[in-house]
Amino acid sequence: QVQLVESGGGSVQAGGFLRLSCAASGYTYNRNCMAWFRQAPGKEREGVACIDSDGTTNVADSVKGRFTISKDKANNTLYLQMNSLEPEDTAMYYCAAGGNCINFEYWGQGTQVTVS
Numbered sequence: 001q002v003q004l005v006e007s008g009g010g011s012v013q014a015g016g017f018l019r020l021s022c023a024a025s026g027y028t029y030n031r032n033c034m035a036w037f038r039q040a041p042g043k044e045r046e047g048v049a050c051i052d053s054d055g056t057t058n059v060a061d062s063v064k065g066r067f068t069i070s071k072d073k074a075n076n077t078l079y080l081q082m083n084s085l086e087p088e089d090t091a092m093y094y095c096a097a098g099g100n101c102i103n104f105e106y107w108g109q110g111t112q113v114t115v116s
Helices: none
Strands: 003-007 010-012 018-025 033-039 046-051 057-059 067-072 077-082 091-098 111-115
Touching: 003 091, 018 033, 018 091, 018 111, 033 067, 033 077, 046 067, 046 077, 057 067
Parallel strands: 010 111
Antiparallel strands: 003 018, 018 077, 033 046, 033 091, 046 057, 067 077, 091 111
């Protein structure tokens, strides 16, 4: 059973920072792609950043230079460091994992980020 459990969300003021974590279990962590998505109320879900098995990352233009995705293979944990947060970053953030960086089979329950 694959499980992805996010944590680290919260409420911060604009300009602040948060680090999201996604603990993965029951999954061949180091051979596939993992990603962060977000969905704001009334908006479609959008990809934020992804990292493949080689450590290659892609970050959405809207957060480039402010957000960094990384993973700790030893602890099977995915991270999203979010700096210089803006109100527009307010959303539910989801961790996802899959066999490639296009289709994601597994999703976490999400963690809320609110920037005021």
